[in-house]
Amino acid sequence: MSDTIASAKGKGNHPWKFFRVGGFDLVKLDSGADLVALEQLDQKLWFALSCPTKGLEFDSKSLELIDTDKDGRVRVPEISTAVKWAVANLKNVDELTSGTESLPLQAINDSTEEGKQLPASAQQIIINLGKPDFPSISIADTTDTTRIFAQTKFNGDGIVPPESADDDGTKVVIHDIMSCVGGEIDRIGAPGVSQAKVDQFFADLQAYSDWWKQAEDCAPTALPLGNATPGAAETLNAVRAEVDDSFTRCRLAEFDALAVAVLNRSQEDLAALANKDLSASGAEVAPFPLAKVEAGKSPPLKAGVNPAWAEALGKLEAEVITPLLISGRTNLPGDEWRPSVPSSVRTRNGWQERREHPSRSSV
Numbered sequence: 198m199s200d201t202i203a204s205a206k207g208k209g210n211h212p213w214k215f216f217r218v219g220g221f222d223l224v225k226l227d228s229g230a231d232l233v234a235l236e237q238l239d240q241k242l243w244f245a246l247s248c249p250t251k252g253l254e255f256d257s258k259s260l261e262l263i264d265t266d267k268d269g270r271v272r273v274p275e276i277s278t279a280v281k282w283a284v285a286n287l288k289n290v291d292e293l294t295s296g297t298e299s300l301p302l303q304a305i306n307d308s309t310e311e312g313k314q315l316p317a318s319a320q321q322i323i324i325n326l327g328k329p330d331f332p333s334i335s336i337a338d339t340t341d342t343t344r345i346f347a348q349t350k351f352n353g354d355g356i357v358p359p360e361s362a363d364d365d366g367t368k369v370v371i372h373d374i375m376s377c378v379g380g381e382i383d384r385i386g387a388p389g390v391s392q393a394k395v396d397q398f399f400a401d402l403q404a405y406s407d408w409w410k411q412a413e414d415c416a417p418t419a420l421p422l423g424n425a426t427p428g429a430a431e432t433l434n435a436v437r438a439e440v441d442d443s444f445t446r447c448r449l450a451e452f453d454a455l456a457v458a459v460l461n462r463s464q465e466d467l468a469a470l471a472n473k474d475l476s477a478s479g480a481e482v483a484p485f486p487l488a489k490v491e492a493g494k495s496p497p498l499k500a501g502v503n504p505a506w507a508e509a510l511g512k513l514e515a516e517v518i519t520p521l522l523i524s525g526r527t528n529l530p531g532d533e534w535r536p537s538v539p540s541s542v543r544t545r546n547g548w549q550e551r552r553e554h555p556s557r558s559s560v
Contacts, residue, residue, distance in 0.1 A: 211237055229290025236277040247272045256336060286312050299335040357383050358389035374398040422520055432516045436509045440529060443487035443496040451492040460490045480505060495528040 211234035215227040218324045222417045223244055224473040226232060240246060247270045263271050263279045284290050302319055306312040319334045326338060357369040368511055374380075378397050380388040390398075412420055420426045462485050474479055483505035488496040498514050499507075513527070522530050 210364060213238065227294055229284070229293055232280050232293055233284055233290055234281055240273060243273065285309060299333040301333045303332070323389050328483040356383035356385060356391050358387040360387070362390070377401070425516070429516045432509075432512045436506065436513050438488045439506055440496065444529070446486060446490040447492065447494050447496065455491060457490055457492065461486065494529040497528050498526060500527070
């Protein structure tokens with residue numbers, strides 16, 4: 198590189214200095230005044246009139262900010278605009294050519310409207326990074342957004358984690374919202390809730406409250422067991438398919454006596470259990486019928502019940518049959534089974550359906 202420096206004037210009155218590299222005379226920008234006068238420089242004296250925003254030994258994020266039309270290239274007018282913005286927001290434009298990695302906060306021109314916001318923003322970033330007394334800010338400080346927002350309650354992404362709440366009650370509500378309608382991940386990787394999730398949760402909550410009020414208004418028909426009705430619905434739902442299957446098998450056996458042998462499990466199926474270690478829960482025999490299939494009989498509640506279903510039938514008797522029908526039964530209630538069980542207690546799916554459609558009658 199030649200050390201020869203020549204002075205020349207461009208379109209304005211600013212004197213430019215040149216230096217030679219590889220046979221080319223290039224403008225030397227070594228003062229703030231050079232940058233202020235940059236738009237006066239004849240474009241024939243520019244080494245390049247555009248450059249890409251990526252692939253250079255220059256901060257790509259800064260180039261992307263300068264690239265106002267977002268075409269992936271920085272051109273002369275965009276450079277001029279960026280320089281004007283920087284000059285307007287500094288007390289001393291020589292800060293731009295000082296070569297330091299950080300900018301003192303005192304160097305920001307706070308006499309403009311935008312200039313008043315910059316020191317406050319810079320100060321907040323420094324505080325968030327745990328350096329409240331640090332007098333300057335660097336590019337590294339501003340680019341690490343994860344660290345900047347890691348210790349803040351609100352980071353501007355619209356997602357509120359439970360930890361951002363000032364009281365335990367609000368934290369519980371946020372956890373409830375996340376449990377019911379799901380959460381979202383904020384910019385630092387913490388789970389939280391957005392406004393959309395909050396609105397969805399409270400809309401569902403209101404719908405459920407309205408539905409429950411409708412049920413209370415027509416009780417006891419809709420809630421024959423009061424607050425125990427949802428639990429009874431769970432118990433009934435757990436055995437309904439097996440009970441229906443057992444009744445149907447017995448009715449088929451009554452229809453045709455030849456069906457009895459087919460509808461009960463074969464001796465071979467039973468023999469296959471002989472070489473197994475049977476568990477107390479009876480899980481190995483769960484696929485077998487609820488009870489022995491006999492023509493014209495109702496399945497028993499206790500004696501002769503498939504061990505896999507004994508506990509579930511015991512709960513059914515205690516929570517549904519005895520409170521709603523007649524106590525002391527030894528068999529399932531036969532023809533009373535379907536018509537006697539109110540629709541509001543039949544299946545969990547039925548409860549869920551009315552929750553989703555609260556305007557539907559609960560009777």
